[in-house]
Amino acid sequence: MRTDLAVIGAGPAGLAAALAAAAYGLRVTILDAAPAPGGQFYRQPAAGLRAGRPQALHHQWRTWERLRDALAACDAEILTDHHVWAVECGFTVHALHGPGRQESAAVRAEAVLLATGGYEKVLPFPGWTLPGVVTAGGAQAMLKSALVVPGRRAVVAGTGPLLLPVATGLAAAGAEVAALVESADPKAFVRHIRALAAKAPEGAGYAARLLRHRIRFLARHTVVRAHGEHTLTGVTVAALDSGGRVRPGSERHIPCDTLAVGHGMLPHTDLAESLGCRLDGHTVRVDGEQRTDVPGVWAAGEATGIGGATLALAEGHIAGRSIAARLRSREPDPREWTAAATVRGRLRTVARGMDAVYSPPPSWTEQITDDTVVCRCEEVTAASVRRAVGELGAGDLRTVKLLTRAGMGWCQGRMCAPAVAGVAGCELTSSTRPFARPVPLGVLARQHEDTTEEGAS
Numbered sequence: 001m002r003t004d005l006a007v008i009g010a011g012p013a014g015l016a017a018a019l020a021a022a023a024y025g026l027r028v029t030i031l032d033a034a035p036a037p038g039g040q041f042y043r044q045p046a047a048g049l050r051a052g053r054p055q056a057l058h059h060q061w062r063t064w065e066r067l068r069d070a071l072a073a074c075d076a077e078i079l080t081d082h083h084v085w086a087v088e089c090g091f092t093v094h095a096l097h098g099p100g101r102q103e104s105a106a107v108r109a110e111a112v113l114l115a116t117g118g119y120e121k122v123l124p125f126p127g128w129t130l131p132g133v134v135t136a137g138g139a140q141a142m143l144k145s146a147l148v149v150p151g152r153r154a155v156v157a158g159t160g161p162l163l164l165p166v167a168t169g170l171a172a173a174g175a176e177v178a179a180l181v182e183s184a185d186p187k188a189f190v191r192h193i194r195a196l197a198a199k200a201p202e203g204a205g206y207a208a209r210l211l212r213h214r215i216r217f218l219a220r221h222t223v224v225r226a227h228g229e230h231t232l233t234g235v236t237v238a239a240l241d242s243g244g245r246v247r248p249g250s251e252r253h254i255p256c257d258t259l260a261v262g263h264g265m266l267p268h269t270d271l272a273e274s275l276g277c278r279l280d281g282h283t284v285r286v287d288g289e290q291r292t293d294v295p296g297v298w299a300a301g302e303a304t305g306i307g308g309a310t311l312a313l314a315e316g317h318i319a320g321r322s323i324a325a326r327l328r329s330r331e332p333d334p335r336e337w338t339a340a341a342t343v344r345g346r347l348r349t350v351a352r353g354m355d356a357v358y359s360p361p362p363s364w365t366e367q368i369t370d371d372t373v374v375c376r377c378e379e380v381t382a383a384s385v386r387r388a389v390g391e392l393g394a395g396d397l398r399t400v401k402l403l404t405r406a407g408m409g410w411c412q413g414r415m416c417a418p419a420v421a422g423v424a425g426c427e428l429t430s431s432t433r434p435f436a437r438p439v440p441l442g443v444l445a446r447q448h449e450d451t452t453e454e455g456a457s
């Protein structure tokens with residue numbers, strides 16, 4: 001299949017870009033692993049559930065309706081259930097689809113937009129592998145796509161703005177939310193008040209909802225242990241002192257059957273890295289037009305920095321316009337996206353403020369007992385990681401991986417790397433992976449045959 005622009009990711013960023021580019025006459029193909037467009041923010045209930053009021057679980061529903069209707073009215077092709085595992089320079093986008101993801105599809109494009117969003121960061125603690133412990137975003141996804149609550153009595157814990165919609169969403173859907181346990185210090189908000197002023201009305205809205213649902217808000221607290229034999233029965237939470245350490249004697253037990261936990265988000269950068277795009281820390285580096293430093297590759301939304309759906313929309317819009325102009329060999333005029341650029345500038349400032357306020361307590365690794373599993377795929381415990389550092393002399397993430405197998409399993413370290421790095425006391429470095437998704441060997445073999453045949457003809 002040939003197209004002008006391949007957009008990878010049908011979240012707010014990808015959809016805004018696709019619509020902007022299609023409006024200028026570009027042939028656009030959008031690929032997304034999910035069964036429907038919308039991304040994480042506009043995740044839709046499965047059609048078979050016939051949700052009467054899906055908007056009840058969403059914010060900014062009108063924006064979604066506008067995106068959805070514009071998408072239906074434009075010529076952009078959308079390939080859902082397509083898991084992109086690689087993008088070859090030039091560009092060929094390779095995806096897996098079909099039952100068991102055994103079938104492959106290739107889309108050839110003049111330009112690529114990476115709008116792959118972000119994923120949750122979850123740090124371990126004793127008991128975190130018990131059934132009943134879910135990620136905050138996972139709980140939200142269950143609610144939005146399957147219309148189910150993960151349990152009856154929940155605690156929502158960790159750090160970050162995502163905890164607020166999760167706690168209030170679970171409560172609105174009928175779960176009893178015993179507490180929202182946030183490790184951030186309220187004083188940090190005061191220190192960053194200027195950057196965060198734009199978020200004050202939203203914050204006030206959540207405060208009102210927490211009150212309405214009688215959700216106890218425990219700021220500067222953390223979960224130190226999840227309890228249960230075969231399934232979760234409760235959690236121990238403790239207060240943090242001004243240095244972010246657990247205050248001895250402040251522990252208290254909260255009975256619950258669900259713990260929704262999250263410690264922020266990380267951008268999806270696999271495809272960008274395998275294409276050779278430069279990163280700034282953990283985010284894809286882009287210029288004012290959302291171009292990466294690889295010609296023909298643009299990036300927008302949370303792949304370029306965690307900042308929320310409205311920022312993703314603005315960046316996507318700018319990227320789409322820039323791509324439309326550049327593919328028509330025209331110098332884009334930034335005046336075409338002045339409003340989006342203003343929103344982008346304002347929300348990037350907010351995102352920096354959020355980053356400064358929400359961070360896991362610096363002492364989180366002190367709570368991790370030796371028998372706590374840190375890499376779930378390979379069942380590597382904290383003791384193994386500590387031994388690799390202390391006895392065997394590992395000083396970086398890669399050596400810890402080689403000595404313990406932490407990060408060698410199904411997720412290839414995407415989920416456990418921050419935990420392993422924390423426990424090992426080394427820097428969280430990005431590791432370039434050749435494939436963004438696991439690929440069956442048969443698909444790779446067929447790929448090789450196809451390339452060889454093409455070369456011979």
Ligand SMILES: Cc1cc2nc3c(=O)[nH]c(=O)nc-3n(C[C@H](O)[C@H](O)[C@H](O)COP(=O)(O)OP(=O)(O)OC[C@H]3O[C@@H](n4cnc5c(N)ncnc54)[C@H](O)[C@@H]3O)c2cc1C
Nearest residue numbers: 009011012013033039040041084117137301302308309312
């Ligand atoms: C689990 C989760 C739940 C969230 N819930 C909320 C919430 O309730 N409220 C809130 O304000 N914010 C929430 N967020 C944050 C919010 O979703 C983002 O701010 C916003 O959606 C970012 O838009 P985006 O377009 O950059 O990325 P996303 O909306 O994340 O879209 C990225 C899309 O790319 C697709 N994708 C990624 N990699 C590939 C690949 N290799 N192949 C094919 N497709 C791929 C994904 O399927 C996804 O649809 C959540 C985030 C996560 C991770």
